Amino acid sequence: MNELFLKALAGEPVPRPPVWMMRQAGRYLPEYRALRDKYDFWTRVQTPELAAEITTQPIDRLGMDAAILFSDILTVPLALGFEVTLNEGEGPRLPAPIRTPEQALALRVPDVADRLHYVFEAVRATVARLEGRVPLIGFAGAPWTLFCYLIEGRGSKDFGMAKAFALKHPAATAHVLGVLADTTIHYLNQQIRAGARAVQVFDSWAGLLSPDDFDVLAKPWLARIAAGVEGAPVILFAKGSTYALDDLSRLPGVAALGLDWTVAPEQARAATGGRVSLQGNYDPSHLLTDPATIRREVRTMIDRFGTRGYIANLGHGITPGVPVANAQAFVEAVLSYGRG
Amino acid sequence: MNELFLKALAGEPVPRPPVWMMRQAGRYLPEYRALRDKYDFWTRVQTPELAAEITTQPIDRLGMDAAILFSDILTVPLALGFEVTLNEGEGPRLPAPIRTPEQALALRVPDVADRLHYVFEAVRATVARLEGRVPLIGFAGAPWTLFCYLIEGRGSKDFGMAKAFALKHPAATAHVLGVLADTTIHYLNQQIRAGARAVQVFDSWAGLLSPDDFDVLAKPWLARIAAGVEGAPVILFAKGSTYALDDLSRLPGVAALGLDWTVAPEQARAATGGRVSLQGNYDPSHLLTDPATIRREVRTMIDRFGTRGYIANLGHGITPGVPVANAQAFVEAVLSYGRG
Numbered sequence: 001m002n003e004l005f006l007k008a009l010a011g012e013p014v015p016r017p018p019v020w021m022m023r024q025a026g027r028y029l030p031e032y033r034a035l036r037d038k039y040d041f042w043t044r045v046q047t048p049e050l051a052a053e054i055t056t057q058p059i060d061r062l063g064m065d066a067a068i069l070f071s072d073i074l075t076v077p078l079a080l081g082f083e084v085t086l087n088e089g090e091g092p093r094l095p096a097p098i099r100t101p102e103q104a105l106a107l108r109v110p111d112v113a114d115r116l117h118y119v120f121e122a123v124r125a126t127v128a129r130l131e132g133r134v135p136l137i138g139f140a141g142a143p144w145t146l147f148c149y150l151i152e153g154r155g156s157k158d159f160g161m162a163k164a165f166a167l168k169h170p171a172a173t174a175h176v177l178g179v180l181a182d183t184t185i186h187y188l189n190q191q192i193r194a195g196a197r198a199v200q201v202f203d204s205w206a207g208l209l210s211p212d213d214f215d216v217l218a219k220p221w222l223a224r225i226a227a228g229v230e231g232a233p234v235i236l237f238a239k240g241s242t243y244a245l246d247d248l249s250r251l252p253g254v255a256a257l258g259l260d261w262t263v264a265p266e267q268a269r270a271a272t273g274g275r276v277s278l279q280g281n282y283d284p285s286h287l288l289t290d291p292a293t294i295r296r297e298v299r300t301m302i303d304r305f306g307t308r309g310y311i312a313n314l315g316h317g318i319t320p321g322v323p324v325a326n327a328q329a330f331v332e333a334v335l336s337y338g339r340g
Numbered sequence: 341m342n343e344l345f346l347k348a349l350a351g352e353p354v355p356r357p358p359v360w361m362m363r364q365a366g367r368y369l370p371e372y373r374a375l376r377d378k379y380d381f382w383t384r385v386q387t388p389e390l391a392a393e394i395t396t397q398p399i400d401r402l403g404m405d406a407a408i409l410f411s412d413i414l415t416v417p418l419a420l421g422f423e424v425t426l427n428e429g430e431g432p433r434l435p436a437p438i439r440t441p442e443q444a445l446a447l448r449v450p451d452v453a454d455r456l457h458y459v460f461e462a463v464r465a466t467v468a469r470l471e472g473r474v475p476l477i478g479f480a481g482a483p484w485t486l487f488c489y490l491i492e493g494r495g496s497k498d499f500g501m502a503k504a505f506a507l508k509h510p511a512a513t514a515h516v517l518g519v520l521a522d523t524t525i526h527y528l529n530q531q532i533r534a535g536a537r538a539v540q541v542f543d544s545w546a547g548l549l550s551p552d553d554f555d556v557l558a559k560p561w562l563a564r565i566a567a568g569v570e571g572a573p574v575i576l577f578a579k580g581s582t583y584a585l586d587d588l589s590r591l592p593g594v595a596a597l598g599l600d601w602t603v604a605p606e607q608a609r610a611a612t613g614g615r616v617s618l619q620g621n622y623d624p625s626h627l628l629t630d631p632a633t634i635r636r637e638v639r640t641m642i643d644r645f646g647t648r649g650y651i652a653n654l655g656h657g658i659t660p661g662v663p664v665a666n667a668q669a670f671v672e673a674v675l676s677y678g679r680g
Contacts, residue, residue, distance in 0.1 A: 157497075160659060164628035210601040210623050210655075242582065243602060261550040262583060283550050288504035315550075319500060 001132045005066040009198060009233040009255045009277055011309040017302055018065035019334035020137070021327065022258075023317030024058040025070045028327060031057050041086040045071050046118045052125035059134060061324075062331045066134050066198070069126060069191070071119055073141025073202055076183055077150060079115035080107060097153030098165075101172035107179045112186040119187075120194040127195035135198060138191030142203035142238070143180035143221035150176065159208055166217055173217070181221040185228035192232045200235040200258065201225055207240015207260075214244055219251075226253035235279060239316065245271035261315035265304035277309035282330065284314045287322040291329035298333035307338070341472045345406040349538060349573040349595045349617055351649040357642055358405035359674035360477070361667065362598075363657030364398040365410045368667060371397050381426040385411050386458045392465035399474060401664075402671045406474050406538070409466060409531070411459055413481025413542055416523055417490060419455035420447060437493030438505075441512035447519045452526040459527075460534040467535035478536030480527050482543035482578070483520035483561035490516065499548055506557055513557070521561040525568035532572045540575040540598065541565055547580015547600075554584055559591075566593035575619060579656065585611040601655035605644035618645060621655035622670065627662040631669035638673035647678070 004018035026032055032054060035044060044050050054070040074084045074092055085093045098104050113120070126136055149155075151162040166173040188199045206218050218238065226234045236248055237258025248257055249272035259268050259280030268278055282301060287294065302312060312334040318327060344358035366372055372394060375384060384390050394410040414424045414432055425433045438444050453460070466476055489495075491502040506513040528539045546558050558578065566574045576588055577598025588597055589612035599608050599620030608618055622641060627634060642652060652674040658667060 158625065158656075158659075160625050160628070160661075163623075163625035167626060167629045167633075207602065211604045213623070240580075240602070243604065243607070262547065262580070264551045264583065267583070283503075283553070285498065285500050285503035286507060288500070289507045293507075316498075319498075321500075 002065055002134045005135055005311065006197060006233070008309065008311050009235070011277055013308060016337045017305075017307050017310045017312045017334060019312040019331055020064040020066040020068060021058070021318050021330065022068075022314050024062075024064060024068065024327075025054045026318060027320035028318055028322040028324060029057055029061065030324070031061070041072075045075065045122075048118060048121035048125040051118075051122035052129045055122075055126045055136070056129050059130065062328055063335065064134065064331055066137055067126065067130060068137040068139060068200070069119070069123060069196070071122065071139070073139070073146065073204075074149065075116055075119060076141060076146055076180065076187060079110045079112060079183065079187075080150075080179070081110070082150065091155040092149065094149060094153040098150050098176070101169045104169065104172035104176045107176055109179050109182045109186070112183060113190060116187060116190070120190050123191050123194035123196055136196050137235075138188060138196030138199040138232075140184045140187050140199070140201055142201050142206070142218065142225075142236075143177040143184065144209070144218040145203050145205045146180050147173070147176055147217075148205045159205055163208070163213075166213075170216075177217065177221045178224075181224045181228075184225050188225070188229050189231070192230070196232060198233045198235065198255070199229060200237060203236070203238040203241070206238035206244070209241070211243045214238075214241055215247075219244065219247060222248065223251045226251050229253060237279075242267075242271075246273075249273065249275040256309075256311065258313070259315060265301065269305070274309070277311060278305060279311040279313050281313070281315040284316050284318050284322070287314075287318060287326045287330060289326070291325055294326055294329040295333040298330055299337060302334065302337050342405055342474045345475055345651065346537060346573070348649065348651050349575070351617055353648060356677045357645075357647050357650045357652045357674060359652040359671055360404040360406040360408060361398070361658050361670065362408075362654050364402075364404060364408065365394045366658060367660035368658055368662040368664060369397055369401065370664070371401070381412075385415065385462075388458060388461035388465040391458075391462035392469045395462075395466045395476070396469050399470065402668055403675065404474065404671055406477055407466065407470060408477040408479060408540070409459070409463060409536070411462065411479070413479070413486065413544075414489065415456055415459060416481060416486055416520065416527060419450045419452060419523065419527075420490075420519070421450070422490065431495040432489065434489060434493040438490050438516070441509040444509065444512035444516045447516055449519050449522045449526070452523060453530060456527060456530070460530050463531050463534035463536055475537035476535060477575075478528060478531030478539045478572075480524045480539070480541055482541050482546070482558065482565075482576075483517040483524065484549070484558040485543050485545045486520050487513070487516055487557075488545045499545055503548070503553075506553075510556075517557065517561045518564075521564045521568075524565050528565070528569050529571070532570070536572060538573045538575065538595070539569060540577060543576070543578040543581070546578035546584070549581070551583045554578075554581055555587075559584065559587060562588065563591045566591050569593060577619075582607075582611075586613075589613065589615040596649075596651065598653070599655060605641065609645070614649070617649035617651060619651040619653050621653070624654045624656050624658050624662070627654075627658060627666045627670060629666070631665055634666055634669040635673040638670055639677065642674065642677050
C-alpha cells in the first residue's frame with residue numbers, strides 16, 4: 001500500500017507530501033454525475049457497493065494518495081432518529097428539528113452498529129475495491145456542526161437559532177453535544193474496525209463561534225472524540241477557527257489539523273509548533289483558473305508548508321464546476337513535487 | 341455635541357467608551373418596522389426625510405453615542421448604472437451583473453454628486469434632525485465587497501463566480517476595483533461635506549479571501565480610500581480578515597478598525613499595536629439571551645479592550661429578532677460602564 005498519507009500523519013519523513021481533496025468523490029467528475037442521475041442521494045450513501053464505487057472513482061482517475069469514504073455528516077442525525085432530506089441544490093433539511101430543551105434532553109446515544117451498518121459495509125466494500133492501493137479515510141461531522149443542523153433544521157448563513165438555543169439552554173445543549181460526541185466515537189471506531197486507516201472530523205461551522213464560545217461549544221467535544229477514537233490517527237478540521245489552532249494542536253489524540261485558506265502556512269506552523277501535522281489549504285475557487293496557475297501555486301504552497309508533517313489538500317470541498325483537467329493539475333503538481 | 345465617539349476615534353482619553361451598533365436603525369425597532377410597512381426599501385433610502393427619521397430612531401430611543409446613516413452599500417452600484425432590486429427577505433439582486441472582461445473595462449467613475457444626491461440630502465436632513473446631539477457616521481461598501489455583487493448579481497455563500505472572475509481576469513478586475521475605490525472616495529467625501537463626522541467602509545466579504553488574495557483584491561483599494569478621504573476619520577471593517585489587522589492598522593488615514601467576534605480583544609490589540617482605535621465586537625447572536633447576561637458580557641468586553649481607543653459595538657449587524665430590551669441592555673451597559 002501507498003503509505004505516504006499515514007507517514008505524513010505520523011510526522012515521518014516522506015519523499016513528497018501526500019495529496020487528497022475534500023469532496024474528491026463529487027460532482028466535478030462525470031462518472032459521479034452519471035451515478036447521481038441514476039440514484040438519489042441517500043441511495044448512493046446507503047448502498048455499500050455504490051458508495052464504494054463513488055469513493056474509488058477519483059483514485060482510479062486522478063491517483064490521490066488517500067480515498068475518503070463517500071458518505072455524509074448527516075448519517076449521525078439519521079441514526080439519532082431524525083428525518084433528513086437532501087434534495088440536490090437546496091441543501092439538507094430536517095423537517096422535525098429540536099425546538100425545546102425537553103426534546104434536546106430526550107436524546108440518547110443510538111446503537112450505531114445497527115443504525116449505520118450501511119456505512120461500515122461501505123467501508124468494507126471500499127477497502128476491497130481499493131485492493132490495497134491507498135488508505136481509506138473515514139469521517140464524521142463534529143458535534144457543534146451537527147447541533148447546528150439539529151436545531152436549525154437546515155443550512156443557514158449564521159445559524160442564529162442554533163447559537164441562541166445554545167446560549168439560552170446551556171445544559172440541554174451540553175447534553176446534545178455529549179450525545180453527539182459519544183455517538184461519533186462509536187461511529188468512527190466502527191469505521192476503523194471496518195478498515196478505515198484514519199478519520200477526519202469536520203467542524204464546518206466552527207468559524208461562526210467566538211473564541212470564548214468555541215471553548216464551550218466546540219473544543220471540549222472535539223477533545224472527547226480525539227481521546228475516544230482508537231486505532232487510527234484523527235484529523236480535526238475546524239473551518240474558520242484559526243484562533244483555535246494552538247489549542248487544538250495540544251489535544252491528546254490529534255494527529256493533524258485541517259486548515260482553510262484564510263490562514264497562511266507560516267502562521268499555521270507557528271501556531272501549532274510542530275505538535276501536529278497540517279492538512280490543506282488551497283482555495284478551491286483557484287481550481288477555476290487554469291492548470292499552469294494551479295501547478296505553480298501548489299508548488300509554492302508545498303514550499304511554504306514544507307514536506308514533513310504535511311498533507312496537500314484544499315481548504316474546503318472541491319466545487320462542482322471545476323474542470324477535471326484542473327483537479328488533475330492540482331493532484332499531479334503534488335505527485336511530481338521535487339521532481340522538477 | 342457628545343464628542344465621545346470622535347475622541348475615541350482620535351485615541352483621546354474618555355471617561356467611558358462610546359457605543360453604537362451596526363444596523364442600529366433596523367428591523368428590531370417597532371418604529372422602523374412601521375415605516376417599512378409603508379415604504380419600500382429604495383423609497384426609504386432615497387427619500388431624505390425618511391432616511392433621516394430612520395437614522396435618528398435608535399438615538400431617540402436608546403441613546404447611542406453616534407448615529408449611522410440609514411442607507412445601503414448598493415447605492416454605489418446604482419450610481420454606476422446597475423439596476424439593483426431589494427426584496428425583503430431574499431437579499432439584493434442585480435439583474436444584469438458583469439459577465440465579461442469587456443463589460444468590466446467599460447465601467448467609469450460616475451458623477452456621484454448627481455447620481456447620489458439623495459444620500460447627501462439625507463445626511464443634511466439627519467444632521468438637522470439630530471440637533472447636535474451626536475455625530476453622524478457616513479459609510480460605503482468596500483470595493484471587493486461591491487465587486488462580489490457586481491459579478492455574482494446576488495448574495496452567495498462563497499461568491500465563487502466573483503473569485504473566479506477576479507483570478508481569470510486580473511486586469512479587468514483591477515479596473516473595476518479602481519473605479520469602485522475612486523467612486524467611493526468621492527462618495528464619502530461628499531457625505532463628509534454634507535455633515536458626516538466619520539465614515540466607515542464595510543468589506544463584508546473580505547473573509548472569503550486568502551491572505552494573498554486579500555493583498556491584491558482588498559487591501560490596495562481600502563488603502564486608496566483611506567488615503568483619499570478628507571476631513572473625517574475613517575473606520576475600516578474587513579469582516580473575517582483577522583489575519584489583516586496588522587497590515588490595515590498601518591495604512592495611512594485609518595483611524596479605527598472594526599472587528600468581528602472571532603477575534604479576542606487581546607489578540608486584536610496585539611495585532612494593531614496601539615496604532616489605531618478598535619471597534620466591536622459583541623456577537624449579535626448573544627443579544628438573543630437576556631439583559632443580565634448581556635450587561636455582564638459587555639462589561640467584560642470593555643474590561644478586555646480597555647476604555648482608551650475603543651468603541652463598543654457589535655461584531656456584525658443587529659438581527660431583526662433581537663428584543664428591544666436586549667439592545668437597550670447592550671447600550672446601557674456601555675453608558676454606565678465604570679459607574680458600578
